[in-house]
Amino acid sequence: MPERQMDFAALRTLVGFDAYDRLLDTYVAPLGHSRPLTRT
Amino acid sequence: MHLMPPTARTPRGNVPSAPDRLRALLAGEGCRALPCCFDALSARLIEQAGFPLTFMSGFAVSAARLAVPDAGLITVSEMLDQGRAICQAVSIPVIGDGDTGHGNPANVRRTVEQFGRAGFAGVMIEDQVAPKRCGHTGVKEVVSRAEALARIRAAVDARDAGAGPLILARTDARGALGLDEAIWRLRAFADLGADLLFLEAPRSEAEMARGCRKVPGVHMANLLAGGLTPILPPTRLAELGYRLAAYPLALLSVAGAAMQEALRELARRPDARAADGFRRPSHPGGL
Numbered sequence: 398m399p400e401r402q403m404d405f406a407a408l409r410t411l412v413g414f415d416a417y418d419r420l421l422d423t424y425v426a427p428l429g430h431s432r433p434l435t436r437t
Numbered sequence: 438m439h440l441m442p443p444t445a446r447t448p449r450g451n452v453p454s455a456p457d458r459l460r461a462l463l464a465g466e467g468c469r470a471l472p473c474c475f476d477a478l479s480a481r482l483i484e485q486a487g488f489p490l491t492f493m494s495g496f497a498v499s500a501a502r503l504a505v506p507d508a509g510l511i512t513v514s515e516m517l518d519q520g521r522a523i524c525q526a527v528s529i530p531v532i533g534d535g536d537t538g539h540g541n542p543a544n545v546r547r548t549v550e551q552f553g554r555a556g557f558a559g560v561m562i563e564d565q566v567a568p569k570r571c572g573h574t575g576v577k578e579v580v581s582r583a584e585a586l587a588r589i590r591a592a593v594d595a596r597d598a599g600a601g602p603l604i605l606a607r608t609d610a611r612g613a614l615g616l617d618e619a620i621w622r623l624r625a626f627a628d629l630g631a632d633l634l635f636l637e638a639p640r641s642e643a644e645m646a647r648g649c650r651k652v653p654g655v656h657m658a659n660l661l662a663g664g665l666t667p668i669l670p671p672t673r674l675a676e677l678g679y680r681l682a683a684y685p686l687a688l689l690s691v692a693g694a695a696m697q698e699a700l701r702e703l704a705r706r707p708d709a710r711a712a713d714g715f716r717r718p719s720h721p722g723g724l
Contacts, residue, residue, distance in 0.1 A: 398687065398691070399691050399694075399695075401691070401694040401695065401698060402662070402687075402690040402691050402693075402694050403689075403690045403693040403694050403697070404662070404663050404690070405573070405661060405662060405663030405664060405686065405690075406663060408500065408686065408689070408690060408693065409506070409571075411500070411504070411693070412499065412500045412504055412505055412506050412507075413504070413505060413506050414506040414508070414571075417505075417506045417508055417510075
């Protein structure tokens with residue numbers, strides 16, 4: 398195999414695995430803060 | 438001028454189907470290297486290099502086509518679109534990444550049918566919870582035994598109903614629930630009629646050996662540099678019982694590094710070495 402390769406960690410970062418996890422984390426709310434469904 | 442090499446043109450007469458060609462390859466001895474493709478050009482290069490089959494990697498297609506992580510963000514339609522282009526570009530059998538099957542057993546059946554129509558020789562179906570994650574990253578969840586078995590049964594039924602592609606049954610239970618559960622699932626997949634078996638992310642050579650020994654069948658190893666599974670040479674893999682050795686990101690990793698290097702060079706000396714390559718093409722062509 399050629400010596401120059403992107404390693405797995407660099408490839409993961411490039412396509413945004415960490416950003417994906419952070420994005421999902423922003424939608425995790427503590428249970429006590431969940432808003433009840435209301436009829437309008 | 439031919440747009441495609443002779444071997445890639447539409448088969449006529451008694452040319453064996455893609456699944457039949459894959460079946461014939463699997464009947465041979467030893468462990469075959471399976472470089473993974475991500476587009477038509479990479480598949481063509483794999484064929485040109487003499488490899489008798491390839492695998493369309495979901496990680497690599499997600500990265501190359503959309504620059505997004507392999508986390509279920511790419512749609513089955515996008516995967517099929519990429520797969521059609523790949524299958525039309527080569528004559529070697531291509532195995533596709535069918536992910537979780539994209540829903541319930543009815544969705545799994547349709548996914549297998551669609552992969553067959555796209556020209557795939559085989560399709561992989563796995564037992565992760567949707568949206569799935571790359572098998573070598575982070576925490577994973579798998580569906581229940583019942584749901585996992587229903588997926589593979591639906592895939593096998595679609596194959597037997599004429600959809601065509603051989604079924605590569607994958608379990609990610611090693612990471613989520615442990616090796617014993619993963620082996621139980623693989624055995625059940627084999628009993629249901631799966632053609633190929635894939636224990637994702639075993640942590641050691643001993644685990645790889647145990648997976649192959651405990652479940653008779655055609656096993657595929659997934660060799661990802663920087664991943665969780667030891668990288669072993671094909672001769673050792675064959676001794677352990679593997680018949681296929683997939684290299685999911687080898688081409689993408691090398692291509693990415695080569696592009697970075699070319700771009701650095703072009704940014705540094707746009708009028709010298711990089712531009713020189715454009716001035717002396719081996720086959721004159723335009724943009």
